[in-house]
Amino acid sequence: MAAEQTERIFVLPGDRIDHSLIPSHPKRALRLGPGLRHIPPNELVPTVAGQLVTDHKKNSIWVEYNGGRYTPTVGDLVIGTVHHSAVDYFYVMLSGYTSNAILPQLAFEMASKKTRPNLNPGSLVYARVCLANRHMDPELECVSPTTGKADGLGPLNGGMLFDISPGMARRLLMRKSVEEGKVVVLEELGSAGLAFETAVGRNGKIWVNSENVKTVLAVGRAVKETDENNLGVEQQKKLVRRLVKEVS
Amino acid sequence: MPREAEPSLNERAFVVQALQEGLRVDGRAFDQFRKLELKFGDQYGVADVTLGKTRILAKVSAEVTTPYSDRPFDGIFTITTELSPMASPAFEVNRPTETEILLSRLLEKTVRRSNALDTESLCLIAGQKCWSIRVDLHVLSHDGNLIDGSCFAVVAALRHFRKPDTSMEGGNLTVYTPAEREPVPLSWLHSPFCVTFSFYGEGEMALLDACLLEEQLRVSSCTISLNKHGEICQIAKLGGTPVDAAALLQCASVALNKVKEFSTLLDRRLAEDSKKRDKGGLLAELSAENER
16 A cells, blocks of 8 residues: 555455556566456556555555455465375475465474474464465465575474464565554554463464463454454454453 | 275374263263254245354255055155265265265154144145155255254255145146245144254263264164154154163253254254245235145
């Protein structure tokens, strides 16, 4: 969302997109995100209903919508469940009823033939999608290929997993989730004195861990209620006050 | 064959740990149901039940057929359940899962074999003509506790249903259209409801109305069917961890309270619905039904 864009633009499938809305950059090529289709020579047609969002710096345009199932894209952070393991790979479930993603057993920080992690079926793992083709199983990694550091990726121990909508996951993963995503529950809960850690997967999962079971439940419920009831910033603050009162 | 996605180890451990501290994942009390909603359709005999995110639709239909030769004085009453892939991708068409078979068997035992519907009243001409009442149950969305929701939907739909009025004159059977004569309700004897308990740990923790995640993690379950007078129609405890007899007795008394709540809700909704349909108070005059 560009700063100068004050009014939100909503599109329906098949709408005509005004050419003034499409960003132009002298050097970079225009990048189309999800929900848009290019009809040559120069027509853009939305394929889903949602909010049209443009980024002038990256010269990209896409439609932000909440729905559908998760489709893996390179660079996404996801939370998967290990389904089973083979000689070299873990087979990881990203969302139910889709084919498993593969996670090489050596794609962990400091992993070697002798020190690779032992993940049992059913363990949770926080990973990055490093290969996503349409007709192949996606591939994951838990280590940055350039630095060899984990950067917080890896097996998730303890805690609880909550399902959220893909749109909510995107909002939580925005660089400025408070200003742009309009999600303040996590910040509010943190400033209310609750200690917890979270990991958000773009496949519509949020993992919450804390010493206290009640805190985990409060955080999970805060995020889920915000998601399901589409709460605004003020309502979220109210919800957090109510939940904090229940916890203590 | 597709299977339900299994919950991860973390979820398993957490849910059990939370239960040991007396907490449920969705913040309910152990014996608290999710919000139970009942809506009737424009037609008679359509009930739409939502229990949290679980949604079930029951539709009743009636037709005139020949009775079974070994039961010439009884009408025909069938309940068909269908779990379509719409409810969950784990369900396949034409391949009933264990859930579906258990569900239809439990409904059969609860509603049909407890004689909730007086099948003799469905007989029109002995050995020749009778009503065949059919309940179609569709699960539209599956988030646990299908049994309680389905039973409630079936009973609600049958109590709401009206079959066409008929008359016999010198061996001639006449079936009247709704325009000619107001349809008549079924002869209903009692309303049984199911209450399912899910057990955790060593069987010492009992939950009511488990959601899908809780259902996947339970160690055993027990379904008690009874009516509001406390008459138990059936108890099904199919395997799983053994449960203390005293705990089961406790469950039965909890179930009775719940069934009383269900009955009141159903009666209230039926009254509201008949009030809505009864425009100008004409229904009482149109009815050809006699006071018993």
